[in-house]
Amino acid sequence: MTLELWAPNPTRVALRRPGRPDLPMQRDERDRWHADVELAPGDEYGFVVDNDHRALPDPRSLRQPLGVHEPSAAFDLGAHHWADADWTGRQLAGGIVYELHVGTYTPAGTLDSAIERLDHLVDLGIDFVELLPVNAFNGTHNWGYDGVLWYAVHEGYGGPAAYQRFVDACHARGLAVIQDVVYNHLGPSGNYLPRFGPYLRTTERNTWGDSVNLDEPEVRRYILDNAMMWLRDFHVDGLRLDAVHALRDRSERHILRELSEHADALSAHLGRPLTLIAESDLNDPTLIMPRESGGYGLTAQWSDDHHHAMHVALTGETAGYYADFAPLDALVKTTTRGFFHDGTYSSFRGRDHGRQVDAAVPTWRLVTFTQDHDQVGNRAAGDRLSPELGEARLAVAAVLNLTTPFTPMLFMGEEWGASTPWQFFTSHPEPELGRATAEGRIAEFARMGWDESLVPDPQDPETFRRSKLDWSEPADAGGAHGRLLDLHRRLLALRRARPELTDPAFEHTTAWADDALDRFRMDRGAPDAPERVVVLANLGATAWALELEGPVELLLATDPALVAGGAPDRMLELPPETAVILAVAHGS
Structure with a gap:
């Protein structure tokens, strides 16, 4: 096989394998380094740059068995015998999305243990399983948004082989898979990409760190190839694109438009729908407008506005960005027009914000929810709606969420009113990074007026453990959890049975x-x-x-x-x- 590495920065690159002499790699005119080598599945390898003594992992590594600072391991994508040849996919229109975090969905926190709970989702009436990011990160557990090796599946979840088994198991049950991917930043530990080339703009930062350098064609290729890997090689049915407002693209053809073009071409080749869902803070329908009309051609985007309107209506909470959504008329507007801020003044931002959604856009192109990982986990205590609302009001929340004109999404455990919180947790091995993360978290909530005593230490392993779902709760059929679960089942069955509830026309609501x-x-x-x-x-x-x-x-x-x-x-x-x-x- 030929190993390839794009690395314009170094003057020398060598391939290192245990027990063998370093193999010098050859550079071509495009700054790609090549080496012909035989690697069996599991064989370790890495790249030695210039005069470094240690080998760096492959930026396109599929497996990191010893962590993101250690050598990569060869993985044969073709070794898995796929059983989904008859799978024709699912279109997002009319579908229900279920968001879950692998590490806290089950006690074991692995992809294989998640397979054991898929029948619960089928019985509930779910169509799409959306996984929070699974790419390799430093440590044993976190939300997944600190990934540094985008092509590798976190070893603690079971690695790429377990991921293949999970997708196959979903398809066998009629469940489509959406993978959350993060192309707007890299995590703070284990990111060696700058050693190889200008992957980042060091003079331009977003909320999470240096901006990704979309001016560089090879960086764009790195992103597009990764997206196609999930959709083609791992048989994934869609991608959720994290915080696309942080993608600073100055090119004539935006990376999101380019991604949608690639996805549509692959969809035509595979003969099944492929879905791209953007998370965006822009309230800009350009993302989901057709390319021929000047849009980017993505399948859908999240509407945080609709969440905010429902949250205020249910809880009465009006602090921070909830302030503008205090009148119940805000829910009327988001229900009938998609966005609340569609050119209106946002008091939280201190400026006019957003654009109107064209009435011709199908309503299912907006994904909405009453709870999700951000809106729960980014609260000081990571508290769900369940401790505050009680059973009766949670039932009303379920009705509002699942009769929406849009594509509804549930956050894991919401269907039974889970009592477990979902908190912000990290496992940075570096003490100084862990301390800085915890202190930054407390300072952030202090600025927002939250009680600092409510903020758990993200580095405390107990913060992670208490965020795991308690599966004894839905098993109690006669209790409040069981009644809420039954209500969700009936609501989803009704949504399938009544065409009015999946009618995609704005004017019909x-x-x-x-x-x-x-x-x-x-x-x-x-x-x-x-x-x-x-x-x-x-x-x-x-x-x-x-x-x-x-x-x-x-x-x-x-x-x-x-x-x-x-x-x-x-x-x-x-x-x-x-x-x-x-x-x-x-x-x-």
């Missing part, structure tokens, strides 16, 4: 709110359809009496007493902290 009494109504469905679906949520402290006209069918209620009462007859009284879903004849 209307909403109304009474801010004084905390009441919200959403109507879903085309005006020429025989029926529409009406969602009513009473978030207030008093009962909501409604007079109904014409044939009405009660499809779902969060209050068991309403279910027991059967179909409503003209008058419906909605108790506080209750939601119902009705099928109403048009014209009624």
